[in-house]
Amino acid sequence: xxxLTQSPGTLxxxxxxRGTLSCRASQSVSSNFLAWYQVKPGxxxxxxxxxxxxxxxxxxxxxxxxxxxxxxxxxxxxxxxEDFALYYCxxxxxxxxxxxxxxxxxxx
Amino acid sequence: QVQLVxxxxxxxxxxxxxxxxxxxxxxxxxxxxxxxIRHAPGKGLEWLSYISGGSSGSRFINYADxxxxxxxxxxxxxxxSLYLLMNSLRGExxxxxxxxxxxxxxxxxxxxxGYLSQGYFDYWGQGTxxxxxx
Numbered sequence: 001x002x003x004l005t006q007s008p009g010t011l012x013x014x015x016x017x018r019g020t021l022s023c024r025a026s027q028s029v030s031s032n033f034l035a036w037y038q039v040k041p042g043x044x045x046x047x048x049x050x051x052x053x054x055x056x057x058x059x060x061x062x063x064x065x066x067x068x069x070x071x072x073x074x075x076x077x078x079x080x081x082e083d084f085a086l087y088y089c090x091x092x093x094x095x096x097x098x099x100x101x102x103x104x105x106x107x108x
Numbered sequence: 109q110v111q112l113v114x115x116x117x118x119x120x121x122x123x124x125x126x127x128x129x130x131x132x133x134x135x136x137x138x139x140x141x142x143x144x145i146r147h148a149p150g151k152g153l154e155w156l157s158y159i160s161g162g163s164s165g166s167r168f169i170n171y172a173d174x175x176x177x178x179x180x181x182x183x184x185x186x187x188x189s190l191y192l193l194m195n196s197l198r199g200e201x202x203x204x205x206x207x208x209x210x211x212x213x214x215x216x217x218x219x220x221x222g223y224l225s226q227g228y229f230d231y232w233g234q235g236t237x238x239x240x241x242x
Contacts, residue, residue: 030214037229044231044233044235045153045229047228047229047232050228050230056230095170095226
């Protein structure tokens, strides 16, 4: 199975700053089938990005995804207070679908 | 709007059983694959199982190796509901369990395993907590 490694484990930033989260795959992700999710305690997780770079419905344009093959990035251009959360990448190009271990984005 | 509401979680002893439910609204339930995903304390998300839409005689089902043979996914399109029957529960099954709508991206043939579907999860419920402890 494909192992996804997210870095950093924790990212400490201030509102207004730019956040860059990385997701590296142990082998190439077929068709760049990679998604990003935001998870907050007690809330429904939210799909942010699919197909490596396509924003999901209703997601603000400060969220963007990029990358291909084995290296993918989620960028949040200007952090808002509500963006501080856990973020996970998921590959769905091969079975079984797998998630990274997550990046915690915390307020500095 | 799409809503998914899980129920059925709770405290259960090792070796016990539990049945989770997920009630869906805001979309044509029978048209979509559905899935279960869990989030164990201090760990990442883990996909568990999916079930295709359509009639009961022609559904595709798949499980993660960690729950194969212990968990059973099912659905009732007339009730807009998804279920997960969990047997032989272990401490490591302690987690928040989410149901999610599965956006099918691709179905591929895997030697020895047959056709398996992949996709991303476009809507999620808020989850239900399952604690396995004596």
